[in-house]
Amino acid sequence: MRIPIKDVTPEIGHARIAGWVHEERDLGGLTFLLVRDRTGILQVTIPKKKVTPEVLAAVKEATRESVIECEGVVKATEKAPGGRELVPDMLRVVSRAETPLPLDVSEKVPAELDTRLDNRYLDLRKPRINAIFQIRNACLRAISEYLWDNGFTQVQTPKIVAAATEGGTELFPLAYFDKEAFLNQSPQLYKQMLMSAGFDRVFEIGAIFRAEEHNTVRHLNEATSIDIEMSFANEEDAMHVLENVVASAYQYVADHCGDALATLGITDFKVPTVPFPRITYKEAIEISTAGGEPLVFGDDLSTAAERIVGEKMGTMYFITEWPTSTRPFYTMPFEDRPEVCRAFDMMHPRMELTSGAQRCHIHSLLVEQIKAKGLNPDAFEFYLNPFRYGMPPHAGWGLGAERLVMTMLDLQNIREAVLFPRDRHRVSP
Amino acid sequence: MRIPIKDVTPEIGHARIAGWVHEERDLGGLTFLLVRDRTGILQVTIPKKKVTPEVLAAVKEATRESVIECEGVVKATEKAPGGRELVPDMLRVVSRAETPLPLDVSEKVPAELDTRLDNRYLDLRKPRINAIFQIRNACLRAISEYLWDNGFTQVQTPKIVAAATEGGTELFPLAYFDKEAFLNQSPQLYKQMLMSAGFDRVFEIGAIFRAEEHNTVRHLNEATSIDIEMSFANEEDAMHVLENVVASAYQYVADHCGDALATLGITDFKVPTVPFPRITYKEAIEISTAGGEPLVFGDDLSTAAERIVGEKMGTMYFITEWPTSTRPFYTMPFEDRPEVCRAFDMMHPRMELTSGAQRCHIHSLLVEQIKAKGLNPDAFEFYLNPFRYGMPPHAGWGLGAERLVMTMLDLQNIREAVLFPRDRHRVSP
Numbered sequence: 001m002r003i004p005i006k007d008v009t010p011e012i013g014h015a016r017i018a019g020w021v022h023e024e025r026d027l028g029g030l031t032f033l034l035v036r037d038r039t040g041i042l043q044v045t046i047p048k049k050k051v052t053p054e055v056l057a058a059v060k061e062a063t064r065e066s067v068i069e070c071e072g073v074v075k076a077t078e079k080a081p082g083g084r085e086l087v088p089d090m091l092r093v094v095s096r097a098e099t100p101l102p103l104d105v106s107e108k109v110p111a112e113l114d115t116r117l118d119n120r121y122l123d124l125r126k127p128r129i130n131a132i133f134q135i136r137n138a139c140l141r142a143i144s145e146y147l148w149d150n151g152f153t154q155v156q157t158p159k160i161v162a163a164a165t166e167g168g169t170e171l172f173p174l175a176y177f178d179k180e181a182f183l184n185q186s187p188q189l190y191k192q193m194l195m196s197a198g199f200d201r202v203f204e205i206g207a208i209f210r211a212e213e214h215n216t217v218r219h220l221n222e223a224t225s226i227d228i229e230m231s232f233a234n235e236e237d238a239m240h241v242l243e244n245v246v247a248s249a250y251q252y253v254a255d256h257c258g259d260a261l262a263t264l265g266i267t268d269f270k271v272p273t274v275p276f277p278r279i280t281y282k283e284a285i286e287i288s289t290a291g292g293e294p295l296v297f298g299d300d301l302s303t304a305a306e307r308i309v310g311e312k313m314g315t316m317y318f319i320t321e322w323p324t325s326t327r328p329f330y331t332m333p334f335e336d337r338p339e340v341c342r343a344f345d346m347m348h349p350r351m352e353l354t355s356g357a358q359r360c361h362i363h364s365l366l367v368e369q370i371k372a373k374g375l376n377p378d379a380f381e382f383y384l385n386p387f388r389y390g391m392p393p394h395a396g397w398g399l400g401a402e403r404l405v406m407t408m409l410d411l412q413n414i415r416e417a418v419l420f421p422r423d424r425h426r427v428s429p
Numbered sequence: 430m431r432i433p434i435k436d437v438t439p440e441i442g443h444a445r446i447a448g449w450v451h452e453e454r455d456l457g458g459l460t461f462l463l464v465r466d467r468t469g470i471l472q473v474t475i476p477k478k479k480v481t482p483e484v485l486a487a488v489k490e491a492t493r494e495s496v497i498e499c500e501g502v503v504k505a506t507e508k509a510p511g512g513r514e515l516v517p518d519m520l521r522v523v524s525r526a527e528t529p530l531p532l533d534v535s536e537k538v539p540a541e542l543d544t545r546l547d548n549r550y551l552d553l554r555k556p557r558i559n560a561i562f563q564i565r566n567a568c569l570r571a572i573s574e575y576l577w578d579n580g581f582t583q584v585q586t587p588k589i590v591a592a593a594t595e596g597g598t599e600l601f602p603l604a605y606f607d608k609e610a611f612l613n614q615s616p617q618l619y620k621q622m623l624m625s626a627g628f629d630r631v632f633e634i635g636a637i638f639r640a641e642e643h644n645t646v647r648h649l650n651e652a653t654s655i656d657i658e659m660s661f662a663n664e665e666d667a668m669h670v671l672e673n674v675v676a677s678a679y680q681y682v683a684d685h686c687g688d689a690l691a692t693l694g695i696t697d698f699k700v701p702t703v704p705f706p707r708i709t710y711k712e713a714i715e716i717s718t719a720g721g722e723p724l725v726f727g728d729d730l731s732t733a734a735e736r737i738v739g740e741k742m743g744t745m746y747f748i749t750e751w752p753t754s755t756r757p758f759y760t761m762p763f764e765d766r767p768e769v770c771r772a773f774d775m776m777h778p779r780m781e782l783t784s785g786a787q788r789c790h791i792h793s794l795l796v797e798q799i800k801a802k803g804l805n806p807d808a809f810e811f812y813l814n815p816f817r818y819g820m821p822p823h824a825g826w827g828l829g830a831e832r833l834v835m836t837m838l839d840l841q842n843i844r845e846a847v848l849f850p851r852d853r854h855r856v857s858p
Contacts, residue, residue, distance in 0.1 A: 002661055018660075018661050018821065019627075020627060020819050021819075036627070037627065037629065038627050038628060038629045065818050065819045066819050067819045067820065067821045069661075094821060094822065095790060095791075095816075095819050095820045095821060095822075096819075097817070097818040097819040098817050098818060101818060102814075102818070119814075120622075120626070121622045121623075121625045121626045121814070121815035121818075122626075122818060123626075124623070124626035124627065124628070125626055125627045130626075130627065130628070133582065133584070133628070134582065137582045137583045137584070140583055141573075141577055141583065144570075144573065145574075148570055153562065153563065153566045154566045154569055154570065155562070155566070155848060156636065156653045156830075156847075156848070157848060157849060158651055158848075158849045158851055159588065159612075159636045159638075159651060160601070160612075160638070160650075160651050160851055160856060161856070161857070162856045162857040163857070172589075172603055172604065172605065173603075173604055174601055174602075174603050174612070175601065175602055176601065176650075176856050177640070177642075177853060179856055181856050183588075183589075183603070183612075190848075190849065193549075193550045193858065194550075194553070194848070196550045197549070197550045197551075197552075197553035197554055197559075198448075198449060198465070198466065198467050198553065198554045198559065199467060199553070199559070199562070200466065200467045206635065206636065207585065207588045207635065207636060209588075209589070211606070213606075221589075221605075222587055222588060222589050224585045231447075232431055232447050232498075361524060362524075382857050382858035383858070385531075385548070385550070386550035387524075388526070388527050389494050389526040389527060389530060389531070389550075389551060390449050390450075390494045390495050390496045390524050390525075390526040391496065391524045392447065392496045392523060392524060393523065401585075418585075419584060419585070419586060419587075419619075419623070420586060420587045420619065422587055422589050424606060427589060427590070427591045427605050427608055427610050428590070428591040428592070428811050429622065429811035429812070
């Protein structure tokens with residue numbers, strides 16, 4: 001049976017492996033194949049005079065990036081990666097790669113991101129790129145398990161919906177038989193309805209869709225959102241869950257992804273300490289203004305402001321007590337000063353990762369707030385009804401999986417954190 | 430701090446709870462409120478002469494399905510559900526329900542499914558309905574953890590795509606900026622590309638979309654699919670993972686969802702034994718024909734045939750060795766008898782749960798098979814390229830989460846297994 005390349009050691013004596021031809025070197029009497037699987041790279045050494053004609057013929061056929069299988073004796077050698085090599089008594093080409101390759105997997109030739117994404121199946125073979133997705137998987141595993149262990153029920157809410165979550169124009173329209181429909185921007189309205197339905201604590205990890213026209217290094221038109229909502233909870237409760245979710249993802253990566261971090265060249269991986277510091281929106285705009293980006297109450301935080309405040313904070317942090325005018329209609333204002341609301345953003349020093357809040361659970365106030373945003377409450381009837389028949393106070397947040405991975409690994413473009421990104425110009429592969 | 434109702438016992442002395450007013454009975458000097466949260470039901474007993482005027486006023490305001498909070502002494506009593514009651518020294522209405530309710534949560538008045546789905550936030554409050562989604566969550570948790578523990582990487586592939594997975598017409602078209610796009614029917618092509626990308630073993634739990642016109646009790650237009658793909662594997666390897674995934678879901682439910690099963694009235698919950706029996710397609714059509722539903726080689730299994738064979742098998746089982754003509758282009762035929770292919774269905778006695786196969790990993794054969802289905806290989810270039818540059822043999826399957834839950838709990842309509850179903854006529858709530 002085939003074993004993972006990382007398990008090939010001189011001690012096991014004999015091994016059967018399968019993988020891709022990463023590199024090939026012909027030194028006359030000796031040929032070296034570096035064979036790669038997702039766990040590592042192994043040197044296969046072919047002494048031409050000592051192997052069978054079948055092995056020799058197969059080696060000749062094995063172009064770079066071909067899939068091969070081989071079996072043989074494992075020997076210790078200081079000259080090969082991992083301190084061992086395999087000398088094959090069987091070697092066969094399972095799937096031959098055509099030449100030339102559309103993209104260089106060994107990364108000796110740099111490539112533009114667009115070329116890489118056009119040939120993503122080759123790009124993803126690079127150990128450095130594959131490591132990103134091992135870490136993304138680890139983050140989602142850690143987060144799922146943290147939430148399950150803390151009483152959250154995983155749910156799947158519809159992606160095809162009849163109404164816009166925030167009444168925005170950034171929606172992809174859809175022909176749903178004879179009806180008009182849209183792709184959902186966020187599970188927001190549905191997870192709130194589940195609070196009325198008595199689910200108490202829910203989470204969803206699913207696709208969200210935003211028809212934003214702008215094409216930046218931190219926006220996607222299809223993304224994966226990690227959403228929670230919890231009942232009988234305020235914004236502090238939601239922030240407490242959030243900082244622990246994020247810290248648990250970092251901790252899991254620190255504990256389980258040492259190889260992937262090393263492949264990415266990350267040597268100073270730090271798990272953030274909880275609780276994350278909290279500053280108010282008012283403090284944030286003061287820091288920004290003092291730092292040369294003047295902001296007044298009611299302004300959104302600009303990218304420059306995020307950078308100035310992030311540098312000052314130097315760690316993950318929360319911004320609380322936002323102006324009500326800057327937040328969606330479903331946010332709960334403070335009772336004694338309704339111009340400020342129970343919303344928060346969780347920030348990485350580089351950028352915003354999460355928006356959350358205690359939600360408005362009072363039907364009459366919610367209707368008012370929908371109107372105040374210039375929207376028509378009639379369009380939200382399906383969402384408003386649950387508030388008329390017993391809705392607990394609740395709070396929640398949405399965390400972008402891609403932004404979490406992008407900031408964790410210091411990636412420069414959010415597309416690096418998605419297998420097959422969708423942007424203004426790309427819908428394939 | 431509020432505690433879950435299931436944790437309220439006479440031993441704890443004093444408790445604070447929150448939940449919905451499930452029922453209310455006024456016996457003159459005594460009022461009983463049955464209060465429900467997702468963990469159970471508690472009798473709150475109000476001796477009118479002994480409680481404060483504030484409590485009395487709140488009880489008067491507390492219509493059925495209102496959200497209330499209360500706190501008080503817990504006493505043992507044989508007459509109340511769970512053998513205990515709470516006598517409140519504090520009780521307040523958090524969110525009052527209007528009257529009359531659009532749907533009866535206590536299930537004394539039966540309702541049509543359509544009415545129930547229109548008022549899903551109330552319908553989901555029924556303990557019996559909520560139990561379905563606790564079990565669905567448990568299944569997905571068990572399956573995720575089984576796959577993670579067995580070396581599968583969780584992935585998210587795009588839902589917005591430029592090409593149809595199987596070239597079918599059952600696609601929802603989408604305006605993607607200035608391009609034509611579709612909602613993906615299945616992650617099939619993407620998970621195969623990830624095999625070429627060296628991911629070795631992947632799984633995805635995500636939304637799939639099918640624009641099927643027919644409206645039946647076992648079809649949805651948006652569903653949750655559990656998909657795996659594994660490299661250097663054949664159909665037997667994929668079947669082995671599948672039967673263990675399904676058995677692990679049943680086992681987890683048996684171990685962790687006793688209360689939910691009891692709420693559903695399921696007393697004979699059986700974990701299926703692995704391995705599941707295997708019969709060939711040829712055997713299946715013989716059984717069907719003998720049972721009064723005549724089928725010939727090349728026919729699909731009709732609903733009647735599924736029932737006849739299912740009754741005979743009496744357990745989960747596999748049907749293997751399907752006619753190549755009945756399966757999609759990406760299926761691997763047997764080399765020595767290409768009219769039969771390495772495909773399988775996993776069947777519950779009631780219906781098909783899963784389709785899977787060893788896939789065709791040979792570029793030239795795949796192009797032929799695409800043409801044989803009357804499709805144009807040019808439309809699949811993004812998918813075919815990975816097969817030209819090193820594609821390992823691979824196999825996989827897709828399991829519908831809703832069908833798994835529907836058959837596990839013997840639900841009569843697949844809509845019962847989805848929070849907010851989408852069908853031919855329903856896109857809201």
